Amino acid sequence: MSASQIPPILTNLTTGMLVGERIAESRRTVGDLVGYWSDPEAARQGGDALLYGTQTWMPAEDGVEGAILWGNTVLMPGSVGGEFFMTRGHWHEKLDRCEMCVTVSGSGLLVLMDESRNTWVEQMSPGSTHYVPGNLAHRTVNTGDEPLVFMCAWPADCGHNYGSILELGFGRRFFVGDQF
Ligand SMILES: [Fe+2]
DSSP: OOGGGOOOOEEOTTTOOEESSSEEEEEEETGGGGGGSSOHHHHHHHTTOEEEEEEEEOSSOTTOTTOEEEEEEEEOOOEETTEEOBOOOBEESSTTOOEEEEEEESOEEEEEEOTTOOEEEEEEOTTOEEEEOTTSEEEEEEOSSSOEEEEEEEETTSOEEOHHHHHHOOSOOOBTTOOO
16 A cells, blocks of 8 residues: 555544554553652552553554654543653654644643753643644643543654653652642
């Protein structure tokens, strides 16, 4: 099949779920992110609890220059040692590669950090649409009591750097009871 013969898929605009061909799925548990939490021991005890799941429509392979990928994330509500459930977060390896996200349901925070570790948030609520410049690290945090569901589109060749987040984290953490 050539690039001009990619069949469309269905994006359920109520649930954010994708149905069709070339859709990759993944899931992460609280324990999978053990080194990312402020309280790793609490994360170990949380172990197998589902943290988030993703679906990614891959009309092209990861890494193809000029291609765009599309996907959802369902970030569950909850906390670990008082720290709200969050995604790992990453930098793009190519710092000029931007990303766009729209919230489907739930409420939370898009956390952004620049290369000087200045960290700020954008509020996520249904319909909120976010532009992530390529040179900012980004992570999402579920501060609500229902799943935070959002869709993103990103360049297939952006690359993902998780290592420095694991090592240094973001400039701010988000705990139950905090004001954002
Ligand atoms: Fe990204």
